[in-house]
Amino acid sequence: MSKTRIAFIGAGNMASSLIGGLLAKGLDAAQIRASDPGADTRAKVAEQHGIELFADNAQAVQDADVIVIAVKPQAMKAVCQDLRPHLKPHQLLVSIAAGITCASLLEWLGTQPLVRCMPNTPALLGKGVSGLYATAQVTPAQRQQADELLSAVGIVVWVETEAQIDAVTAVSGSGPAYFFLLIEAMTAAGVKLGLSHEVAEQLAEQTALGAAHMAVSSDVDASELRRRVTSPAGTTDAAIKSFQASGFEAMVEKALSAAAHRSAEMAEQLGQ
Numbered sequence: 443m444s445k446t447r448i449a450f451i452g453a454g455n456m457a458s459s460l461i462g463g464l465l466a467k468g469l470d471a472a473q474i475r476a477s478d479p480g481a482d483t484r485a486k487v488a489e490q491h492g493i494e495l496f497a498d499n500a501q502a503v504q505d506a507d508v509i510v511i512a513v514k515p516q517a518m519k520a521v522c523q524d525l526r527p528h529l530k531p532h533q534l535l536v537s538i539a540a541g542i543t544c545a546s547l548l549e550w551l552g553t554q555p556l557v558r559c560m561p562n563t564p565a566l567l568g569k570g571v572s573g574l575y576a577t578a579q580v581t582p583a584q585r586q587q588a589d590e591l592l593s594a595v596g597i598v599v600w601v602e603t604e605a606q607i608d609a610v611t612a613v614s615g616s617g618p619a620y621f622f623l624l625i626e627a628m629t630a631a632g633v634k635l636g637l638s639h640e641v642a643e644q645l646a647e648q649t650a651l652g653a654a655h656m657a658v659s660s661d662v663d664a665s666e667l668r669r670r671v672t673s674p675a676g677t678t679d680a681a682i683k684s685f686q687a688s689g690f691e692a693m694v695e696k697a698l699s700a701a702a703h704r705s706a707e708m709a710e711q712l713g714q
């Protein structure tokens with residue numbers, strides 16, 4: 443990436459996080475450009491990151507090796523169709539828009555090397571995980587560029603088929619909200635057991651963080667970590683048995699299937 447020139451179309455939350463991550467990794471501000479219709483957004487991002495911003499998308503993509511389209515899914519069609527006459531065949535397009543398929547993108551952009559990504563919200567803090575899918579035109583060097591780009595805001599996993607992006611959406615794209623729901627429910631249960639809301643919330647949040655750290659840093663899987671903290675007939679055992687008697691695993695499977703199904707359904711609607 444030391445010489446790669448990157449253009450961001452849309453300079454909102456996700457683009458700004460990626461730009462910040464890339465600069466922190468040592469990219470020169472002169473390698474990055476962005477465009478956005480909002481004068482306030484342009485001024486804010488220019489001041490925060492010291493990069494050049496444009497009101498015109500076509501100006502931003504001139505001479506770029508990689509073009510990241512970071513607008514809301516509803517704006518993708520118009521943005522891609524307007525960009526089409528300004529693209530050069532070697533330019534790698536990276537879409538981070540939720541629910542827009544490669545078929546739709548290529549129809550709007552014309553034939554281009556294309557990587558479709560599904561990042562998640564913790565990317566805004568540099569703690570994200572992104573699922574990436576590359577179309578056949580993407581060269582190994584461009585794959586590496588996309589990998590390094592999304593690695594600026596977290597970790598990256600590659601999937602083999604585009605349909606797997608719906609599964610990525612179900613697990614990690616929508617996933618932060620599942621943990622927020624669990625934190626909410628644990629906080630409410632702690633309050634019912636006699637704690638103040640503030641204390642219950644602190645306990646639930648820090649426990650989620652600590653457990654995630656343990657799972658990520660350990661060389662054994664989550665089921666083994668769970669076994670290690672569950673003494674037979676102890677307190678954790680009582681809670682886990684209660685979760686399982688209420689069908690916890692089946693509930694999670696059903697919820698993630700609903701998310702994956704909705705992701706595929708939205709792709710059809712947004713692709714029209």
Ligand SMILES: NC(=O)c1ccc[n+]([C@@H]2O[C@H](COP(=O)([O-])OP(=O)(O)OC[C@H]3O[C@@H](n4cnc5c(N)ncnc54)[C@H](OP(=O)(O)O)[C@@H]3O)[C@@H](O)[C@H]2O)c1
Pocket residue numbers: 451452453454455456457477478479480483499512513514515517521538539540560561562563564566
């Ligand atoms: N935020 C997340 O955690 C997250 C997670 C996964 C995926 N994503 C995906 O990332 C993409 C960007 O999300 P975001 O949260 O960064 O949204 P955002 O903060 O709203 O940023 C989008 C930016 O694009 C600008 N824009 C609108 N029309 C444009 C055009 N024609 N040309 C250039 N720029 C234009 C918007 O300006 P105006 O505000 O003036 O319209 C806004 O500044 C979305 O497609 C979303 O699905 C985001």
